[in-house]
Amino acid sequence: MRYEKGHKDATRKRIVEIASKQLRREGVGASGVAALMASAGLTHGGFYAHFSSKDALIQEALAEAIEQVSAWIGTVAATSDDKLEGVIRAYLSTHHRDNPENGCVAAALTPEIGRHSPAVRQLFTQSIEKHIDILASLLPASATPEARRSVATAIISGTIGMMQLARAVDDEELSERILNDGIAACLSLARAIKA
Template identity: 45%
Template sequence: MRYSKDHKQDTHARIVKRASVRLREKGAHGVGVADLMKEAGLTHGGFYAHFDSREALVVEAFGYAMDRSTARWRKLAAELPPAQRLAAIVEAYLTPSHRDDPGRGCVVPALGAEIARESPKTRKAFAAKLAEMIEMVAEQIVDAPPEAARRQAIATLSTMMGTLLLARIAGHGEMSEEILRAGREAALRAGHSAVKPQPSRKAAAD
């Protein structure tokens, strides 16, 4: 049976979407190609009609997940005044519901350590998506020069993602909640620090 071009594209997209969830749930090496294809309603033998290799699927699945996160942040930011956007992103990210649903959450806390051990090609693709995330967050930092906003965006994202990882490690009790609270406070400080240049010693003396 012949299928249309749209059918193949739809099937490809379905595989990537399912893979992005399963990889975040089970880890980059915790689920096999056969399982991923089965979940997409396809046979193992059909895999290479869509992807050159398992690595190609992993790269696409990573990219899909990161694009989804960035798109959610953009949508949230678009609904708010500029001064409220960064705080809204932080608050929406560091929640118990996000902690408890890695399969549909941010890919960096779920797979970051594994990605760091992947091939240069995979790391390069991941780094490109991470750069897009940084740029998007930097755009939400008002009243700061571009370089300062970028540094603050990196610090904010690092705090957010590290906090979520630690909260997951701690489980679902009071310690995990404490980590989320502390992380929210720290991420907001990182996002709003040093937005104005400090006066020189001479200017201060004058």
């Protein structure tokens, strides 16, 4: 059967978008090729017409997810009076907690990525570096670049861990407290750099 021009590219894009969400929702280990292809309405056998390996798909899906998160952070910062506070509050929100398939790759997959291929880890490292730079740029320019970078690294590390804990506990009240205390701690850390 012949398909219209662009069909293969559109199909590949759909697979990557579905994989991007599924990986963040269910994890790398739980996201098998057969299930991903079925979610895209395709057969398992068709996978290799688009990707050389599961690792190749994971790299593309993570890149897609990272771009989505970067766009989300940019939108939040652009629409907030206090850009840094807006980003911290959006990240440590119940909406983000309850929708991992649309959220941060780091909060969803850090433990798995740490055990993955060098290529996937390199992509993830570049993403973290980029987000540290973005967050550092939202801190007061009166602080040294080293101080801004140090605080940005601490805030990113803290928010990722807090989100992971808020998702892991089975007590709704404790989960909310983790998010709210996390917001307060990150804002306190960010404000301390002004001193």
